[in-house]
Amino acid sequence: MTTQQGSDDRPRTDSGTEAGADSGTDRGVHERAAGNALLRADEVIAGYVPGVNILNGCDFYVDDGELVGIIGPNGAGKSTLLKAIFGLIKVSSGTITLRGEDITGQKANQLVTKGVGFVPQTNNVFPSLTIEENLQMGVFQAPKKFKQSFEFVTGLFPALGDRRAQRAGSLSGGERQMVAMGRALMMEPSVLLLDEPSAGLSPALQDEVFVRTRQINRAGVSVIMVEQNARRCLQICDRGYVLDQGRNAYTASGKDLSNDPKVIELYLGTLAKA
């Protein structure tokens, strides 16, 4: 079932039907479904400049073991939602909860020690440092973890172990992305936030990123993945959210979203027909 959500000016189907529900019902659906969530956001309002809200009341959750995708047009607030969850911008209203604990307003370094990992959209490696040093940065708050975590990460990404002495700045875009993911995985997080991991990569490398992401998820890490390659993202995720103008627009399983005619028309465009 695809659930349509959001502001009243959106086209919507009859409340409670297979194809959609009104926004009041949707909060109820979220409330009920998110009861045992690992990480959840409720009615989050946030932005960068006082008085200018970018997120206008977002609901979101990820369960233990899930891979959840977030798609939507440029400027929809996808990165902003990840930054709000990870304590990089101020949440002016609403709550973020991790395993039932209110973590709203907690800083990124605190969240990392609580099992939240984040790979930003850009500038996500230290180019002058080697691969190994980049991975060390991932455990700077718990250096004793290095050996065990290095084994875990190089088990997932063997190339990072083989090339541990190479400077990250000399790597290809795809390899850098692996380093960035590897760094975030060094604390062995329970949930990993990925912002556009396939952006700027060749189709073959994009595919590798999706395969790797699924592999990380299968290794027991819950994943929240923001992606511009919406169709591919929906293929691999358990559930997806469409964000539009800082609000939830639709949510459903990845499969249902990618087959929903309204989602195809509004958000998947010609890609969906390819």
Ligand SMILES: Nc1ncnc2c1ncn2[C@@H]1O[C@H](COP(=O)(O)OP(=O)(O)OP(=O)(O)O)[C@@H](O)[C@H]1O
């Ligand atoms: N540091 C910032 N300061 C002020 N406004 C910002 C900042 N970063 C983003 N914004 C604004 O917030 C809005 C949402 O941006 P955001 O980066 O969350 O979008 P997005 O959905 O991730 O888009 P994209 O697909 O292009 O990455 C945009 O209007 C953007 O201009």
Ligand SMILES: [Mg+2]
């Ligand atoms: Mg973004």
